[in-house]
Amino acid sequence: xxxxxxxxxxxxxxxxxxxxxxxxxxxxxxxxxxxxxxxxxxxxxxxxxxxxxxxxxxxxxxxxxxxxxxxxxxxxxxxxxxxxxxxxxxxxxxxxxxxxxxxxxxxxxxxxxxxxxxxxx
Numbered sequence: 001x002x003x004x005x006x007x008x009x010x011x012x013x014x015x016x017x018x019x020x021x022x023x024x025x026x027x028x029x030x031x032x033x034x035x036x037x038x039x040x041x042x043x044x045x046x047x048x049x050x051x052x053x054x055x056x057x058x059x060x061x062x063x064x065x066x067x068x069x070x071x072x073x074x075x076x077x078x079x080x081x082x083x084x085x086x087x088x089x090x091x092x093x094x095x096x097x098x099x100x101x102x103x104x105x106x107x108x109x110x111x112x113x114x115x116x117x118x119x120x121x
Contacts, residue, residue: 002060002065004041004043005041008041008042008043009042009043010042010043010045011030011034011036011042011043011044011045012045012079012085013029013033013034013044013045013046013047014078014079014080014081014082014084014085015080015081016047016048016049017029017046017047017048017055018048019046019047019048019053019055019068022066023057023064023066026038026044026046026055026057026066027057027064029046030044030057038057038059038064039059040059041058041059041060042058043056043057043058044056044057044058045057047076047078050075051075051076051077051078052070052071052074052075052076053068053069053070053071054068054069054076055067055068056068
């Protein structure tokens with residue numbers, strides 16, 4: 001069973017990512033394009049162009065994890081830009097109680113969504 005701390009962030013890589021990449025190349029995407037430390041314990045989520053697969057990269061005390069899922073039918077509603085992630089955050093925040101203080105929705109969107117250059121599969 002996996003468990004995460006309450007302050008664990010989920011960073012979406014907006015756009016498409018070549019999911020043929022394994023742990024180390026995706027960690028380089030996190031370092032380079034997302035400008036975040038892949039060993040931070042946060043979750044980094046990637047999807048491919050056809051939006052029927054997703055990979056989640058994260059690090060725990062024992063090492064790196066790379067989880068993958070393929071949808072048997074349908075596609076994921078995946079954001080292609082930071083603006084689309086902002087809209088998604090607004091929809092989610094409208095259904096959850098607000099807490100005092102904290103960062104604005106735009107700050108959250110900018111830290112959780114980053115465009116990755118399109119890669120051909």
